[in-house]
Amino acid sequence: MKFNDVLENLTNYEAGKPIELVVREFGVKEKDVLKLASNENPMGTSKKVQKALKKAAAHAHLYPDDSMFELKDALSSKYKIKPENIIIGSGSDQVIEFALHAKTNSKNAILVAGTTFAMYEIYAKHTGAKIYKTQSKQHDLDEFSKIYKEKKDEISVIFLCIPNNPLGECLDRKDVYKFIQSIDKDVLVIIDGAYNEFATFKDSKKEIKPKDLLDKFSNVLYLGTFSKIYGLGGMRIGYGIASEQIIKALSKLRAPFNVTTPSLVAALEVLKDEKFVEDTLKNNLKEMKKYEKFAKKNGLEFIPSYTNFITFLFKKQDSSEICDKLLRQGIILRNLKGYGMNAIRITIGLPKDNQRVLKALKELL
Amino acid sequence: MKFNDVLENLTNYEAGKPIELVVREFGVKEKDVLKLASNENPMGTSKKVQKALKKAAAHAHLYPDDSMFELKDALSSKYKIKPENIIIGSGSDQVIEFALHAKTNSKNAILVAGTTFAMYEIYAKHTGAKIYKTQSKQHDLDEFSKIYKEKKDEISVIFLCIPNNPLGECLDRKDVYKFIQSIDKDVLVIIDGAYNEFATFKDSKKEIKPKDLLDKFSNVLYLGTFSKIYGLGGMRIGYGIASEQIIKALSKLRAPFNVTTPSLVAALEVLKDEKFVEDTLKNNLKEMKKYEKFAKKNGLEFIPSYTNFITFLFKKQDSSEICDKLLRQGIILRNLKGYGMNAIRITIGLPKDNQRVLKALKELL
Numbered sequence: 001m002k003f004n005d006v007l008e009n010l011t012n013y014e015a016g017k018p019i020e021l022v023v024r025e026f027g028v029k030e031k032d033v034l035k036l037a038s039n040e041n042p043m044g045t046s047k048k049v050q051k052a053l054k055k056a057a058a059h060a061h062l063y064p065d066d067s068m069f070e071l072k073d074a075l076s077s078k079y080k081i082k083p084e085n086i087i088i089g090s091g092s093d094q095v096i097e098f099a100l101h102a103k104t105n106s107k108n109a110i111l112v113a114g115t116t117f118a119m120y121e122i123y124a125k126h127t128g129a130k131i132y133k134t135q136s137k138q139h140d141l142d143e144f145s146k147i148y149k150e151k152k153d154e155i156s157v158i159f160l161c162i163p164n165n166p167l168g169e170c171l172d173r174k175d176v177y178k179f180i181q182s183i184d185k186d187v188l189v190i191i192d193g194a195y196n197e198f199a200t201f202k203d204s205k206k207e208i209k210p211k212d213l214l215d216k217f218s219n220v221l222y223l224g225t226f227s228k229i230y231g232l233g234g235m236r237i238g239y240g241i242a243s244e245q246i247i248k249a250l251s252k253l254r255a256p257f258n259v260t261t262p263s264l265v266a267a268l269e270v271l272k273d274e275k276f277v278e279d280t281l282k283n284n285l286k287e288m289k290k291y292e293k294f295a296k297k298n299g300l301e302f303i304p305s306y307t308n309f310i311t312f313l314f315k316k317q318d319s320s321e322i323c324d325k326l327l328r329q330g331i332i333l334r335n336l337k338g339y340g341m342n343a344i345r346i347t348i349g350l351p352k353d354n355q356r357v358l359k360a361l362k363e364l365l
Numbered sequence: 366m367k368f369n370d371v372l373e374n375l376t377n378y379e380a381g382k383p384i385e386l387v388v389r390e391f392g393v394k395e396k397d398v399l400k401l402a403s404n405e406n407p408m409g410t411s412k413k414v415q416k417a418l419k420k421a422a423a424h425a426h427l428y429p430d431d432s433m434f435e436l437k438d439a440l441s442s443k444y445k446i447k448p449e450n451i452i453i454g455s456g457s458d459q460v461i462e463f464a465l466h467a468k469t470n471s472k473n474a475i476l477v478a479g480t481t482f483a484m485y486e487i488y489a490k491h492t493g494a495k496i497y498k499t500q501s502k503q504h505d506l507d508e509f510s511k512i513y514k515e516k517k518d519e520i521s522v523i524f525l526c527i528p529n530n531p532l533g534e535c536l537d538r539k540d541v542y543k544f545i546q547s548i549d550k551d552v553l554v555i556i557d558g559a560y561n562e563f564a565t566f567k568d569s570k571k572e573i574k575p576k577d578l579l580d581k582f583s584n585v586l587y588l589g590t591f592s593k594i595y596g597l598g599g600m601r602i603g604y605g606i607a608s609e610q611i612i613k614a615l616s617k618l619r620a621p622f623n624v625t626t627p628s629l630v631a632a633l634e635v636l637k638d639e640k641f642v643e644d645t646l647k648n649n650l651k652e653m654k655k656y657e658k659f660a661k662k663n664g665l666e667f668i669p670s671y672t673n674f675i676t677f678l679f680k681k682q683d684s685s686e687i688c689d690k691l692l693r694q695g696i697i698l699r700n701l702k703g704y705g706m707n708a709i710r711i712t713i714g715l716p717k718d719n720q721r722v723l724k725a726l727k728e729l730l
Contacts (some may be wrong), residue, residue, distance in 0.1 A: 062599050068387060
């Protein structure tokens with residue numbers, strides 16, 4: 001059977017190995033598996049969310065409220081914007097998909113950093129669009145500007161991942177705003193703020209406020225997620241914030257019931273759990289320092305991180321070998337070989353988790 | 366901002382009104398709202414599923430096992446097929462989306478029954494494809510054949526909804542097989558079996574066996590869902606079964622983590638709850654007869670149904686008016702005016718629910 005041409009250029013996203021797989025493949029006991037590969041929240045699921053999910057268990061047979069009225073209302077209050085400026089996705093991933101299906105096609109292109117979230121490229125390829133990347137792996141706005149000017153006729157979407165996944169670096173807000181000002185109003189600039197809460201906690205110059213974006217620009221889409229700071233990676237829920245015109249266009253591509261009933265319940269509940277968020281931020285910043293100290297002490301290069309993970313760059317050792325050896329001990333980290341880097345991304349865990357990782361890593365250096 | 370041309374022809378799917386909306390808009394107390402509009406399972410959520418979901422509540426922060434190993438394994442056993450013949454979607458809706466993005470584009474077309482599941486058309490339009498519909502609202506295979514022959518150069522996907530939603534009629538298996546045999550192997554025939562369990566229980570001639578399809582045809586995609594007989598409408602999970610070649614192509618369009626962790630848990634659990642399924646089928650068939658009897662007694666036309674709903678066709682009354690009046694009493698049914706019919710689709714409920722609906726309806730005739 002023949003399929004559409006675009007399928008020929010598609011590859012699947014390689015996700016972090018799930019715990020279940022390590023149990024199956026390496027016979028490690030489930031309780032001994034430590035997964036610090038997917039930037040999940042090491043504090044676990046908020047207790048308040050757990051309670052709400054248990055209560056919601058009896059309503060799994062009912063379709064979700066597709067208006068998502070309550071969650072949009074809560075997000076409006078949080079960000080001081082209108083519900084009409086919000087779209088909810090099955091993860092912010094899905095909002096990326098909507099945006100690219102709305103703007104890109106085989107005749108235009110996207111512009112992204114040299115090494116950034118893989119789904120930008122994958123979804124763009126679904127539409128047949130071309131991908132332009134900066135030569136520098138990390139975000140370099142001068143290079144973004146240069147390529148943009150050269151390929152102005154083609155570029156219809158620009159992604160800025162602030163802070164950047166999987167590297168961890170973060171642009172300053174003022175530079176981002178200045179850059180957006182230089183971009184044509186018909187080009188959609190997507191600010192992926194999946195980890196922005198972590199950056200903001202470390203350095204207020206990194207904070208991107210969706211309301212600011214709405215007030216200043218008609219062509220910006222801000223992405224937020226419940227998968228990271230809010231600890232709902234398993235629930236697949238995130239959101240996009242933009243002008244009403246953009247939200248209306250994206251909504252045309254949103255299938256009904258794209259988010260599950262328990263996901264809506266969980267997201268609504270975790271927004272109320274401020275202590276959970278605060279504890280997560282504090283643990284992250286404190287524990288991150290241990291990794292930095294370890295790297296310095298052992299002569300490892302690392303990228304100063306504004307996220308809940310840190311990326312170690314290897315010279316002597318091979319990142320694939322290290323990841324493989326750790327995997328057999330039940331420690332799952334993210335090898336960045338697939339991104340063309342001899343590097344490992346490690347999610348910051350709880351104190352005992354980090355101790356275990358650093359001890360195991362030390363033995364392999 | 367300009368968007369891709371296809372967006373101009375898109376409209377959103379109108380879902381059944383959620384309970385929350387009736388509570389908000391008409392001030393009906395939540396406990397008094399009766400929703401028989403979305404073909405949800407009136408038996409509620411399986412007790413076994415509820416227990417499993419409560420247990421899973423503590424793991425909402427962990428990304429799902431994207432290999433979906435366990436669920437594919439369970440479905441393989443159920444249908445006596447290989448895991449490689451299965452793709453899991455966020456509802457079978459999403460598998461429809463994958464299939465259309467894989468096969469259709471602005472240069473080809475789909476063929477569907479005059480009145481059938483609206484998402485076929487909506488997703489096809491996302492790709493810019495043309496839509497051919499039979500003149501008869503219900504499935505008429507002669508008409509399908511006629512149009513197929515006339516538009517052979519264009520048609521790349523054919524949908525058969527067996528039984529049909531939102532009308533309820535059902536083709537016989539032998540006629541379906543004969544029809545597929547007459548179709549070119551490069552055309553994808555999609556058999557939507559969302560309600561097939563109900564049809565099979567009523568009349569074994571209607572049973573479509575995915576294994577038969579795999580053995581006989583290389584160009585068929587069977588769709589199943591956990592939203593109906595399995596009572597997991599809120600969990601957004603369904604599946605597609607086809608040749609490995611088709612599954613591989615569709616998998617390229619599947620985003621990672623398209624199904625939530627609790628949805629995988631729930632689906633796996635409900636497959637084990639045979640009693641829940643049996644009770645659902647028995648209640649449905651028994652209660653359906655009350656609606657048929659009511660229709661005959663009151664001179665209402667109806668379509669003999671092989672599903673968990675029944676469609677009443679009105680002559681004297683206006684379906685919109687009736688639905689509106691019932692809504693104010695807290696009864697939500699599905700008005701089919703949007704499908705160009707003066708008709709109402711009613712999900713078969715529990716005995717007390719059906720009694721309430723028929724009593725209220727009687728007063729409006």
